[in-house]
Amino acid sequence: MKNIKIELKNHSYDIFIEKGILDKANTYIKKVYNNKNLYIITDDNVSKLYLDKLVEVLSNDFNVKYVVVPHGEESKTIKYYTYVCEELIKMDIRRNELLVALGGGVIGDLTGFVAGTLYRGIPYVGIPTSLLSQMDSSIGGKTGIDFCDRKNILGVFKQPEMVLIDPNTLKTLDNREFNNGMGELIKHGAIGNKDLLLSLVNKPEIDEDIISQSLHVKKRVVELDEFDTGVRMTLNFGHTFGHVIELKYHYKHGEAVAVGMLMALKLGIDLGVTQKECYDVIYNILKAYNLPLDEYDYKEYMLDILGDKKNLAGTINFILLTSLGECTIYKMTEKEIKEKAKCE
Ligand SMILES: NC(=O)c1ccc[n+]([C@@H]2O[C@H](COP(=O)([O-])OP(=O)(O)OC[C@H]3O[C@@H](n4cnc5c(N)ncnc54)[C@H](O)[C@@H]3O)[C@@H](O)[C@H]2O)c1
Ligand SMILES: [Zn+2]
Numbered sequence: 001m002k003n004i005k006i007e008l009k010n011h012s013y014d015i016f017i018e019k020g021i022l023d024k025a026n027t028y029i030k031k032v033y034n035n036k037n038l039y040i041i042t043d044d045n046v047s048k049l050y051l052d053k054l055v056e057v058l059s060n061d062f063n064v065k066y067v068v069v070p071h072g073e074e075s076k077t078i079k080y081y082t083y084v085c086e087e088l089i090k091m092d093i094r095r096n097e098l099l100v101a102l103g104g105g106v107i108g109d110l111t112g113f114v115a116g117t118l119y120r121g122i123p124y125v126g127i128p129t130s131l132l133s134q135m136d137s138s139i140g141g142k143t144g145i146d147f148c149d150r151k152n153i154l155g156v157f158k159q160p161e162m163v164l165i166d167p168n169t170l171k172t173l174d175n176r177e178f179n180n181g182m183g184e185l186i187k188h189g190a191i192g193n194k195d196l197l198l199s200l201v202n203k204p205e206i207d208e209d210i211i212s213q214s215l216h217v218k219k220r221v222v223e224l225d226e227f228d229t230g231v232r233m234t235l236n237f238g239h240t241f242g243h244v245i246e247l248k249y250h251y252k253h254g255e256a257v258a259v260g261m262l263m264a265l266k267l268g269i270d271l272g273v274t275q276k277e278c279y280d281v282i283y284n285i286l287k288a289y290n291l292p293l294d295e296y297d298y299k300e301y302m303l304d305i306l307g308d309k310k311n312l313a314g315t316i317n318f319i320l321l322t323s324l325g326e327c328t329i330y331k332m333t334e335k336e337i338k339e340k341a342k343c344e
Contacts, residue, residue, distance in 0.1 A: 002212040040066040095119040104130035112143025116158030131181025135214040183254025192217035194325030258291035263298040268320035302341035
């Protein structure tokens with residue numbers, strides 16, 4: 001079992017990572033919650049696999065109710081935000097009662113947003129079940145929904161009371177979803193843990209230890225920069241290009257990050273910031289996990305980046321690797337970006 005303590009200015013919480021922890025979730029949740037009613041939010045895929053078991057276990061100590069939404073990003077919308085709030089209010093939820101998010105990142109973001117806004121904030125516990133949500137969104141407190149065709153544009157920072165991660169749930173993920181999560185896990189190794197990164201070459205089992213190492217990379221920067229105004233932006237390695245690619249073509253997020261990392265590596269090498277060996281090492285790890293290796297010329301997308309980041313004035317921060325496991329924030333002005341772009 002691995003335990004990670006997240007220590008923020010106004011709130012600290014534990015993440016417990018253990019195979020089979022789902023079967024004893026009640027004993028953990030009892031440590032942070034002593035009322036009777038508890039409300040699980042989940043999606044229709046995850047509910048078929050894990051809801052009955054979780055309800056049974058939690059019923060030992062709590063009066064359990066639940067709300068199920070369809071799977072997929074469509075549930076991160078005002079429509080399902082309204083639906084979940086209405087269902088909870090119909091069930092007469094009170095301000096000091098607990099939500100439990102059982103599912104991937106969509107359920108985590110939606111439940112967190114409901115928890116952050118209903119009655120101006122109620123407690124919630126996260127039980128992330130996809131690889132992406134286990135190694136990434138269980139830290140950071142970012143919650144929210146998509147709106148006006150923009151991702152994550154309505155949201156609040158809301159920290160959970162506790163997070164329970166059961167690596168056994170990864171066994172039921174399909175290959176593409178699993179590899180999608182690997183895109184972000186490889187990113188954590190690339191920016192913050194060379195040993196973790198290099199260990200992935202051999203496709204190890206993703207167990208307590210690897211999830212914990214990946215979360216530690218994120219923990220370090222989130223604790224320094226809870227509200228994402230500085231060093232936390234290093235988590236965006238692969239995202240500046242990845243986001244543009246994700247909007248233009250139909251990749252999943254972790255896949256777009258994979259392609260975006262390759263583009264950022266090329267930019268870094270051209271600028272003389274990134275050691276050349278980084279490219280081949282990361283390319284081969286992405287290949288091992290069947291992530292896309294499409295080689296887009298970063299110069300052709302520089303202008304799209306200016307458009308994509310129109311909400312930020314002045315310079316754009318590129319996250320570049322310096323060496324394996326180390327990164328830097330590299331500022332470029334609009335003028336420098338236009339000079340780099342082929343088609344000025
Ligand atoms: N808040 C954050 O910090 C943060 C970080 C990264 C991503 N996100 C958000 O997370 C979302 C993506 O997360 P995701 O990839 O987990 O998507 P998701 O929640 O849609 O899950 C992917 C698919 O896997 C299914 N699934 C989940 N767990 C399963 C399991 N154990 N077995 C079988 N199927 C399972 C889901 O039903 C869904 O169909 C995006 O909306 C993204 O914006 C948030
Ligand atoms: Zn991401």
